[in-house]
Amino acid sequence: MVSENRPALQVDVRRPQRADARRNFDALLAAARDAFATKGVGASLEDIARQAGVGIGTLYRNFPTRQDLLNAVYFGEIEELCIAAEEAADLPPWDALTTWLQRFVGYAATKRAIWESLNREADSFKAAREAMYAAGTPLFERAQAAGEARKDVSFDDLLRMVSGLTAAGFVDQDQRDRVLNIALDGVRAR
Amino acid sequence: MVSENRPALQVDVRRPQRADARRNFDALLAAARDAFATKGVGASLEDIARQAGVGIGTLYRNFPTRQDLLNAVYFGEIEELCIAAEEAADLPPWDALTTWLQRFVGYAATKRAIWESLNREADSFKAAREAMYAAGTPLFERAQAAGEARKDVSFDDLLRMVSGLTAAGFVDQDQRDRVLNIALDGVRAR
């Protein structure tokens, strides 16, 4: 069920050639993922460079703008989410949907970026968002067709609900899961 | 049902005596409410002063720290929420709860502050939060006792859920209400 010809999201940032440069590139990406997830898309770039153990110049050489860096993190996670959606397609309708949503919740940087940008109209986000919607909508519609999800809810409603919930503060992971499940119960058809 | 001896939340910020000073004080509060609701508790104090049409010095004279200003906005809204809870007590259990939550959702600055600070342990927030929990918990427990709300959910779960949902981005107010109702359906007992 996994199609190999899914068009890759266009990321115009190139991984450098030299070994040391590649190490720095990857360290930056990792530090950025962490920072964006923790402090949101406004995280300090100088902090990210420091965290990655490279100079601020190196950050800017690889990612000329904040958006470039954000894209590199964000697009990577979105792409994995698309793959996860294809994999989940083998499960029963409702399980497929919740499994995928759980995966979505796991992508900290993405859910935070989504949450912060769902209503803004940045072009670069739009493409990624559309890819994700294209991946998740079939799962949701299948659950609806099977009579397991309410029909008066849209996929957009669902995704905003989940991203809002997971971005909020909770005492611990248990509470977060509990609350998420409660909310999902509201989506389930009676 | 409205008790008149509810202890007022202690706000150590005093409204000034002189007429011009009171005008500035109120303008600052209004600008702050707006800014905190829009940009979160990190909103620029200089922006707030500008928005209120006063100098930055005036802001600091009235509210020596960011927390003082935040408290003045926050405590005011919390106090109104406590009153709203007492008023809602006359309605049937489930209606009382949802009516109060709707009111909660309306307090933009508060819900945002709550959302941003639910897990931090700032002392000043704690007192206000406790007051709000004291006001809302009875409504929730009454709904549980009446068999209208699930018993495996806590008031804390509920409040974090609602504050997470309302802080997220939605296309319009309709969608926000729709999603909130879906999530509340998950809280309703079967």
Add this chain to the structure above:
DNA sequence: ACTATAACGGAGGGATGCCTCCGGTACAAC
């Protein structure tokens, strides 16, 4: 009207973040 003083407001110093630029470094190819 006059005056004491409460209140004003913005200049300015310190901190932090953004981003550019360029002298220096170290990799890779020979």
Add this chain to the structure above:
DNA sequence: GTTGTACCGGAGGCATCCCTCCGTTATAGT
């Protein structure tokens, strides 16, 4: 080992924000 060059990193200019300080202004009481 030598060398060309891809790559490094941080100094520094600009902007923004925080917060204090103090010369100036407007109000309230007489």
